[in-house]
Amino acid sequence: MQFSLPTGLDIHFIHAKPANLPAGRTAIPIIMVHGWPGSFYEFYKIIPLLTDPASHGLDDRHIFQVICPSIPGYGFSGASHKIGCDSFAVARMFYKLMQRLGFKEFYAQGGDWGSRICTNLAQIAPTQVKxxxxNMVPALQIRPSVVLSLMFGRQFPGLFGLEEEDVRRMFPFFxxxxxxxxxxxxxxxxQSTKPDTAGCGLNNSPVGLASYILEKFSTWTDPDFRDHEDGGLERKFFLDDLLTNVMIYWVTGxxxxxxxxYKENIGKGIGTAKHEKLPVTVPTGIASFPQELLHxxxxxxxxxxxxxxxxxHMPRGGHFAAxxxxxxxxxxxxxxxxxxxxK
Incomplete structure (x- = not known):
């Protein structure tokens, strides 16, 4: 499906509803946002678990309708031709999308760029985002307490609110x-400084594009896969699924x-945007996967x-959780x- 903004930018999204919603039940809307180098296709396996949990042996106290938009410039969404299309701007677009779909309240979920966009969405519309x-906490401002916990947290974890699992994942720090x-x-x-330099080359080589993207699905899933001859890709994924994601980038260029x-968001430095200094007040849930890039x-x-x-703390899993x-x-x-x- 496509949603057209007043600016003329088209936003691609999928809207998955329960096929057989029990009488008297309401499907809870949840927007799920991908990151790079992923796509809306990342959510194809989790969607049926949320829209029809009972059929998959899961708790069906809550049944969802899932909205998965493509970030502008990704896949089938149009790319902005103006400077300033950062995560905050995208959050505003996705808020308009949810309004257009008629949702007064909804949940938001994301990892990678999706976590930052959904965080911005919660900042923009705290009364609408329930x-x-x-499954990834966006980069935080470096505060004195964070620096001190990195310096002395291994010796005095309780003093800095660190759990045993935190110490295991973070130390030795270097x-x-x-x-x-x-x-x-x-x-x-x-990508934060010269995205077009590498991007134009990848856009003209399907093998180059596949290698650039699939390498991330290897080492971001488990850093130990770096030492495997085949990159460990088939230990967690089917090649058809991985290539479907690559093809979304290839056929859309x-x-x-x-x-x-990346340049729009961190080209001027991490922590420089105004929204990065704002707190999030809506109820928040964090799923911490053990192989995430940064704990x-x-x-x-x-x-x-x-x-x-x-x-x-999740028992297993890495960056591409869904x-x-x-x-x-x-x-x-x-x-x-x-x-x-x-609550």
Whole structure:
């Protein structure tokens, strides 16, 4: 489906409704937003778990209707031709989409860029967003308490509100955080400064595009896959699913515009946007997956999200949670919504 903005920009989205909604039940609307180098296709496996949980052996206290838009410049959504199409601007577009669909209240869920867009959505419309659920906490402002916890948290975890799992994931800091990010963040520096340079080359080589994207699905799913000859891709995904995601970029020629999203958001530096200094007041749930690129302890998340009602360490999984571990993520969304609905 397509939603046209007054500016002429077309937003592609899918709207999945329950096929057989029991009498007297209402399907709860939830918008789910992807990131890079993903697409709306990431949610194809989790959608039936949310729209028809009983048929998949899950708790059906809450049945959802799922809206999955494509970020402008990604896949079948049009790309902005003006500077300023950052996460906050996209959040405004998606809010208009939800209004157009007739939703006065709804939930928002995302990972990667989707977590930042949904966070902005909660900041824009705190009375309409009933709850925010993320499986990746967007980059936080570097505050003295965060710096001190990195310096002394291993020796005095309780003093900085760190749990045993936080210590396990974060320390020793240089090995588990600093050097890991150095190995995995080269793409971000390139796309934040010169996205067209690499993007135009990828747009003209299907093999180059596939290798650039699939490498992320390897090491962001599990950093140990870096040492596997085949990248470990088939340990978590089907090749058909991975290539479907690649083909969405290829047939639409959207890799360049998708990479520009980095320059729009962090080209001027991390933490410089006004919205990054604003708190989030809506009820928030965080699913912390063990192989996520950067771990965020609950004590850090509380600096940004003021009403965290659910923070759970997931048993397994990495960056592409909905694509990789749809059942685990669906269960966490269900329990989060249950807590919010009881408030």
């Amino acid at each position: 709850g925010l659920h993320v 090995k588990k955080v600093f050097f890991h990010l150095m190995k995995e963040s080269g793409y971000m520096h390139l 959207s890799v360049v515009s998708s990479m520009r999203f 965020c302890p609950l004590s850090w998340a509380k600096l940004k999200y003021l009403d965290i009602v659910s923070f759970n 694509f990789e571990e749809p059942e685990i993520l669906a269960k966490d969304i269900q329990q989060f919504v249950s807590k919010v609905e009881l």
